[in-house]
Amino acid sequence: MTAVAPAGAAAPARTRTSLRGAGTPGTLRLMLITLVGASALWGILGAWTVGQHASAAAQVATSSEPLSLDARQLYQSLSDADVTATTAFLAGPPEPLAVRQRYEADLARAAADLSALRAADANSADAPALAAISADLPVYAGYVQQAQAYSALGHPLTGGSFMQVASEQMHLRLLPAARQIYTSQNAALGAASARATGLPLIVLVLLLAVAIGVALLRTQRWLTRRTHRIVNYGLLAATAAVIVATVWLAVAFTTARTDLERSLGHGSTPAELLARAAIAAQQARADEVLNLISRSGSASFQQDFTAMRTTIGPGSGSLLAAAAGAAPTGAGAQAVAAAERDASSWYSVAGRVFRLDVAANYAAETRLVIAPGAGGSAAGFSRLESDIGRGIAADQVVFTAGATAGSGAFGGLEAGIIVAALIMAAGSGWGLTRRLAEYR
């Protein structure tokens, strides 16, 4: 800044006085050095800054987002494995094939996401949580296997106690670790986006460009007065280059910032809220099923169901309400509205489930919890789950579109700035050298 500002604002004033002393060739030489130097410096700084923003924007789209998705899918797969395994246990033995396949697919997906996250190792703070999941997942699967084996051998009560131990392993160890990884990957996504849209350096580059432009204009005015030549084509070309580059930079940056902020605010944020709602819904469903497996007489499952219900919504402060607020229009909003309706009707079925439990009508309760049919709890939960899934998919489309557009807005800009800086330096150099030559 200090190296350049005098060239624009103060240099002509100084040259006017020095003209009487050192004479015009000296002044022209000083202008030449200042303008060429400032152009080169601006080119380097501008290209570097744009490179930084472009790579941060690209990181959002190509690296942070996929990792955040892996982390979310890991979290959701584990949560889904829990609710699927408990439901399968209640329905068996033998466990229905489709449910068993879903459980196995959950574990396979969790293992794949775990591998992807470990391979990326983007955030070494996650290493302990990733290691904990690697170690605890086989233990969980072992407990589920024991539950199924005891049940198949005619010891359903022992099987049931193992199913509870498995679920405890999931809720007390695996899911908290998965939540931690998801939170940290989400924070990394937010940080990459903040780097892509952060202001300070880009404002500096724009101010410098304006300063150089002013210096070029004042230099041309000075030359016009001194040499009585109307146009200096070199300086004119340099001025045009700085104007084009500045406008391009400003437009590209504003577009990228808008796109990325929209992708986060209307894409990533509601998707994240809905993912949390999906996981809370799975926990609520597991409460309903485990209550029937444990029959402990404790109200704890119903209490937890009620807590999850408040968390999910609808209702002020709930996840569904927040997701609706973040994405008020479009396919995502429609899915959230459907989720709010289907959640309410599922809760009323669950209310009947818990009333049957209090009445110790376990046969009717079991039918209501696991039997297929539109009026059952399984169907109600499944409708809510698919609404939330559709919402997440729609939000994901918004996010990906915004992140790709935001990242694309910087396309060619880095090269453009270098070319502009070269034109500015060459134009200033050529234009002023021709004037200098007239003094020989």
Next chain:
Amino acid sequence: MALKLRRVLALCAVALLGCAASAAGVTACATPPQPPPVHATGPGIGSRGGLPATPGSARLTLTETGSTLLYPLLRTWAAAYHGKYPNITITTAPTGSGTGIADASAGTADLGASDAFLSSGNLVLDPDLLNVPLAISAQQINYNLPGLGPGVHVKLNGAVLARMYSGSITTWNDPAIAALNRGVRLPAIRVVPLHRAESSGDTFLFSSYLSTGDPGWNAAIGYGTVVAWPPVPAARAEQGNSGMVAACAVTRGCVAYVGISYLTQALAAGLGEAALQNAAGHFVLPDGPSLRAAVASFVPATPQNETISMVNGPAAGGYPIVNFEYAIVAARQRSPAKARAIKAFLHWVITSGNAAGYLGQVRFQPLPAPIVTLADAQIGGIR
């Protein structure tokens, strides 16, 4: 690492498919799988070296509430421990298992005594709670049949008991009961099934036994701390184990499920004690060897947090209705001194406190050594 995990998961999947294929009860999965490897972190699992031999010198009062079944034994343990370490006082209160769990969770009691392990619902709401087994308990089936003769134990099984409690067997000389008791002259008196009036761990154990013995019962009624008992005209609801014993004592033809610690009272009241059929088909009485055998078959499979249901286990000589009595305790204590005293007391209970001199009065059985080891690991996690 990821490859290794995949391999483990693949093995698990193969094992699952194997078990499903052999649901009929043969081949690879006929023996219950072994517990997964131990990981020494997380709630409930602490280092084994952290157990203090003494409760420390601080003057402390530990409060206990919970199971009425455990109450007499806990009072004896508390007195003995106070005698050994006069600076430690332990107060006990028979409030019922549910209150004991709630008090331990809320921190209004240092220890909760429970006839059942924590439900995973309790643990999701309060992940800090541990259930530490203290002793082996069991449930007996008593009846009032005068004139059977000394030393005769009526043989019963889950299917027959389910029919007695469903009202399809109405007299003691029913052919289904007689078929189990050849050579015994069963009286032609009416069956009066007694069940608990309130929510009870005893009802949970008994209805579990009926559910494993009779698929029809399991489908229609099921198991639970509360059960929708079939409407049987003769049936009666009683409060607590003492209510069951007292009512049975004055009701000819009664059948009642009662905690093993009431056996002395039941025998003194002239009640008979049934030999129950186990999963292997043998009729066994609830005594030391049959209780220990029943639990032994579950020892290799017991998970780290010692949550396990052992009703109708596979042991040939095992009594079918056995369970652990538990202490419910928070892993995070308010002060190191209190944590130390709780750890020392619980460790004493499952070792010295498991001597016959203490357990004999309530007919409980001592914990097997591997269960003590797992319990010590849990106790070591208290901070």
